[in-house]
Amino acid sequence: MTDSPGRVRGWASGLLRLTSLRLRLVVVFALVALTAAVSASGIAYWLNRDAVLTRTQNAALNDFRQSLADHVRALPMRPPCDQLRAAAEGMAENTTQRYQVVLVDRERDGGECAAPSDVDSFTMASVPRSLRTAVDERRPADEGDGLPYHLYWQRVTLDGEPFLVGGAKVIGGGPTGYMLKSLASERDDLNSLAWSLGIATALALVGSALLAQAAASTVLRPVQRLGDAARRLGEGKLDTRLRVSGTDELAELSRTFNAAAASLEKRVEELSGREEASRRFVADMSHELRTPLTAITAMTEVLEDEADNLDPMIEPAVRMVVTETRRLGDLVENLMEVTRFDAGTARLVLDDVDVADMVTACIDARAWLDAVELDAERGFVARLDPRRLDVILANLIGNALKHGGSPVRVSVRHDDAWLTIEVKDHGPGIPEEVLPHVFDRFYKASASRPRSEGSGLGLSIAVENAHIHGGSITAANASEGGAVFTLRLPVDAAPQEPDEHEQDHE
Known part of the structure; x- marks a missing residue:
């Protein structure tokens, strides 16, 4: 009985070989x-x-x-x-x-x-x-x-x-x-004549099979080289080229491939240069904004402390300045984080984390204890980046409170390999046409509300932090109503070695 899977695989591979061009x-x-x-x-x-x-x-x-x-x-x-x-x-x-x-x-x-x-x-x-x-x-x-x-x-x-x-x-x-x-x-x-002709026919069949094999090899060898080159090109080796010899159709196909590969390489280089320039611009802009933003933030804190003593006519304007300054600060920090992910310089700083205590600390630091229900086993420790886990939880729970309303239920489950955290709200859920885009950057579910308290980057940053751990985040609607975000992370995230050619923009 143990040989059955092997025989099945052999039959399957045989059927696949029957479809080969050779x-x-x-x-x-x-x-x-x-x-x-x-x-x-x-x-x-x-x-x-x-x-x-x-x-x-x-x-x-x-x-x-x-x-x-x-x-x-x-x-x-x-x-x-x-x-x-x-x-x-x-x-x-x-x-x-x-x-x-x-x-x-x-x-x-x-x-x-x-x-x-x-x-x-x-x-x-x-x-x-x-x-x-x-x-x-x-x-x-x-x-x-x-x-x-x-x-x-x-x-x-x-x-x-x-x-x-x-x-x-x-x-x-x-x-x-x-x-x-x-x-x-x-x-x-x-x-006797019939037997002789039959033997001659059999020999002719064998000879034709050998000739066909030789002809197939002659024809398919350039095709195989073309397939290998296309595979390498798909893997990102844009300098892949084919050696061209002859003037037949296969040689013309190789020339066409080389021309297409050269054009693609040039185009990708241009796009990569533009993307790198764009990332550098965002990073430099964020750095440049930090210094005046720090000064503005200090001034707004002073104004906020003196808001009660200000003229009632200007107090709303002061509080708006304070709020928008904080929002601008969050946006700059988010842009800096996004730039690190795009540049591939974001790295994990792993530590042993008590998951239940981590979730509780995240909720308590943002004064959400009264609005969040936690279902988690105490004492379970996972090896994760605590700062990035806090960013993920803050974004998921904050999004649930803002769009779904309280109470938000956070459930923590685990096995030997994976940690699963579910964040469920009791709101109206996420429209079906919005579900595929909830993790897109700057995506707004309603076109009539292009301006909101968030930057539109929170969920995308949460997903990037999950990916860097080797995990994922999914969004869905619960059958009884409300949205459910599910975070899956490995219990022991693999450490990542920094690339010597990459530099952090901080």
């Missing part, structure tokens, strides 16, 4: 060669068969006709049976064609005498009735060559052996003669 070419070549060989062999066999049988029967019939004329000439009219038998024996003995004879005539008393040359080999019982009828039939004088009787013949099988039976009536009165010649030697010769 095998199809070999099969087509073989079928064409088989058809041509069988056709040629069949034509050759039938031509040789017809020639052999025609030559044999013509020689036997001509000899029989001449021998019948010679021996009947010496017979009297209405000869007795013993003379007919002697004549029949003489015809059979004096011929090189090795046939047997039966002579039939009427005796003087009116009875019919059938005299065979060998009663054990040939009697009238062996003569087909249709042949007897044709031999005895008198033809009109104005028909054919004007002769009343003709020589007729027929091929028959007696006791499994092939024979030639011929018959003729002596013109001008006399006996009717029949001859029986064995065609066994001709059959054996034709069987």
Whole structure:
């Protein structure tokens, strides 16, 4: 029973190989060669068969006709049976064609005498009735060559052996003669010919298969090289090129591939340069904004502390400045984080984390304890980056509170390999057309609300932090209502070595 999966895989791989272009070419070549060989062999066999049988029967019939004329000439009219038998024996003995004879005539008393040359080999019982009828039939004088009787013949099988039976009536009165010649030697010769042609056909089939294999290799080798080059190109090796030789269609295809690869490499280099410039611009802009933003933040904190002492007319404006300044600060920090992810410089700083305590600390630091229900086993420790886990939890729980309302339920489950955290709200859920885009950067579910408290980067940053751990985040709607975000992280995230060519923009 243990070999069954292996046999199934073997059959499956065999079926896949049947669909290969190489095998199809070999099969087509073989079928064409088989058809041509069988056709040629069949034509050759039938031509040789017809020639052999025609030559044999013509020689036997001509000899029989001449021998019948010679021996009947010496017979009297209405000869007795013993003379007919002697004549029949003489015809059979004096011929090189090795046939047997039966002579039939009427005796003087009116009875019919059938005299065979060998009663054990040939009697009238062996003569087909249709042949007897044709031999005895008198033809009109104005028909054919004007002769009343003709020589007729027929091929028959007696006791499994092939024979030639011929018959003729002596013109001008006399006996009717029949001859029986064995065609066994001709059959054996034709069987030998058939075997020879069959062997030749088989050899032609094998030769065509070998030629097809060689032709397929010649044709498919450039195709395989093209496939390998396309695979390397898909893996990002944009400097991949094919060696071009010849002027046939495959060479032209290789030239086209090289031109397309060169164009793609140039285009990707341009796009990469633009992307790098864009990332650098965002990073530099974020750095440049940090210094004045720090000063503005300090001033807004002072204004916020003195808000109660300000003129009531300007107090709303001051509080708006404070709020927008904080929002701008969050946006700059988020842009910095996004830039690190895009540049590939974000790295994990792993530590042993008590997951339940981590979730509780995240909720408590943001004063969400009254709005969040936690279902988590205490004491479970995972090796993760605590700062990035806090960012993920803050974004997921904050998003649930903002769009779904309280209470938000956070459930923590785990096994030996994976940690699963579910964040479920009791809101209206996420529209189906929005679900595919909830993790897109700057995506707004409602076009009528392009401005909101968030930056539109929170969920995308959460996903990037999950990915850098080797995990994932999914969004769905619960059957009983509300949205559910599911975070899956490995219990022991693999540490990542920084790339010496990459630099953090902080």
